[in-house]
Amino acid sequence: MNLQETLKHYFGYDSLRSGQQELIDGILAGRDVLGIMPTGAGKSLCYQLPALLMGAAGRGVTIVISPLISLMVDQVKALNQAGVHAAYINSTLTEGQIRKALEYAGQGRYTLMYVTPERLGTAQFLDFAGKASLAMVTVDEAHCISQWGQDFRPSYLEIADFIDKLPVRPVVSAFTATATDIVRRDIVQNLRLESPVTIVTGFDRPNLFFKVVNRKGGRETDNSVLNYVKRHEGESGIIYCATKKNVEKVHELLVAHGISAGRYHAGLSMEERKRSQEDFTYDRLSVMVATNAFGMGIDKSNVRYVLHYNMPQSLEYYYQEAGRAGRDGEEAECVLFFSKQDIMINKRLLEHKVSSANAGIDDDELRANDQRKLNQMIRYCETDQCLRQYILRYFGDESPCTCDKCSNCVVTEEETEQSYITDKRAVKKMAVMADLTDEGMELFELLRAGRLELARKQNVPPFIICSDKTLKDMCIKLPRNSEDMKNVYGMGVQKTESYGETFAEIIDEFCLAHTEYVESMKAEALDSDNPGDLGTQGVESEKQRRKEKTVRKKEFYIDPNMLDDVEIVDECIVSELANRINELNQKQGITGMKKLTAAFINGLLQQNGYIEELDMDDGSKTKRVTSKGAEIGIREEERKAKFGRRYYAITHSRESQKVIITLLKEYFFTGYGEGIVE
Structure with a gap:
């Protein structure tokens, strides 16, 4: 080759x-x-x-x-x-x-x-x-x-x-x-x-947003860090602290508020550090609180933010640590919480720095160099010029810098999710970041869950199976067989052979339940410069492929009487209920049939007036609970996704789960659930 x-x-x-x-x-x-x-x-x-x-x-x-x-x-x-x-x-x-x-x-x-x-x-x-x-x-x-x-x-x-x-x-x-x-x-x-x-090639990381936040330190910084992590719940992040004491304090704070956080510093045993790093790498922990001892061994690609609880000793340290965010090329944030106390902490750390014990360079000369680096780090925290340009100039990168992604160039709201909607340029930037619709994000989460399962079976970190960027490309190209999977970013021959079928099945099942999303992706592909994005056989062959697929696989069906055996829990999301129903068929050894999907259940709820689909200001759609749905215990909570997108998380009580079971019984007693999908 x-x-x-x-x-x-x-x-x-x-x-x-x-x-x-x-x-x-x-x-x-x-x-x-x-x-x-x-x-x-x-x-x-x-x-x-x-x-x-x-x-x-x-x-x-x-x-x-x-x-x-x-x-x-x-x-x-x-x-x-x-x-x-x-x-x-x-x-x-x-x-x-x-x-x-x-x-x-x-x-x-x-x-x-x-x-x-x-x-x-x-x-x-x-x-x-x-x-x-x-x-x-x-x-x-x-x-x-x-x-x-x-x-x-x-x-x-x-x-x-x-x-x-x-x-x-x-x-x-x-x-x-x-x-x-x-x-x-x-x-x-x-x-x-x-x-x-x-x-x-230059030192710029265009996908990173840099921000310096001035705080008094102590409780005020604690509160800001906690608020940030809460707003980014479910995302992978690293919080760097200058001392072991601060690592312990921040870790204790996060855990006390229900956040799955680990800790890493030189005061822990080798076994403890290894366990913490593995839990973070394998996505068993979402946040790692650490000193710079948690260093170059981090190859995790989907870290969405890096926070600095204290100012580092140099821009080299800062840029290397902040650079652990967004290795997959997707948007990520680097936030430095700065207080005057940080200056004194770092001066003390430099005073106690171990002698170089080297041949050729005087210790006094090295200490003077360290002090110069610290002064430049302080100036970064206090400057009102472009933060990105400051970093690039420090490393000798004189290339033109047009920045709309740092807190000195873009107005951001304090203590709220970054919206960046301050002018036309910022509005356009947000639209580029949020390039997956609600349906696309739903598929992304399904693929991410599938990747996690594959990773557990292989005993490897999820990002080694494939990156978030690869999953995102799947959501756009919708590959539904191994041949088309080869066109996805990052899916080589071996990975396609090993995992392509698993991902393709998830995508195929999703597409059959979301025909409007498939059509919108086709339209975008036809409007783009690369209509082949939907696969090697092109847009026209998609209909034939779907037709062949439906001859092979029956639509979901379950004996209505079996639905009495479904476990009802205190609270769940609709996909969890669907999984429990699918398990009943699996226990009976029923094969050759598609699985019950959350989309199908939501369709029944919508038809019966318990939920509704509304148009959002940005052109996307979102599901909301009606007053009728609220009466039977369907709950909703407004949330913010990355970069300001709003959506509503819907959960079901015991009462609403029982209503869903009743609706499914009525549907399948009619016999409409049997037959071939068109």
């Missing part, structure tokens, strides 16, 4: 992003490379893709040096899910497992081998590296090699010596997201890169 075919086959992408092509071409031409690219810009692909091509050409295995065990574990899992043979060597493995992994790598079974820098100097690894055919040595998080950076790691200084000991020097590639000019020079010098192809 050539580069384009490999990109599509394994990763499901149709094209490369800015800067990726130049770096990949440099590697394939045998050149050293240095890539400075913002988080989420696709750094990993720049070495994973050429590693596949070089491996296929018999040039050997690629060694990837990564600073944290959790980071390499997630990356190897993601590669394996994509059909790429990769492994890692670290302290979590037994000696027997390490020996076997190195044996397999030497036999060419792996395309990529991930290792920590400390592993390189061991006799066992040096023996392997001296005998194996190595195509490339990749240094991830390369800023760790510089004592001027925020994450200096002395073991990184030994990488160049390791490379020099190899019988044949492979291509050397280095990548990082945050590096000032002095750090870049250190990377090139300390890794001994030879005339590297250097690409700096």
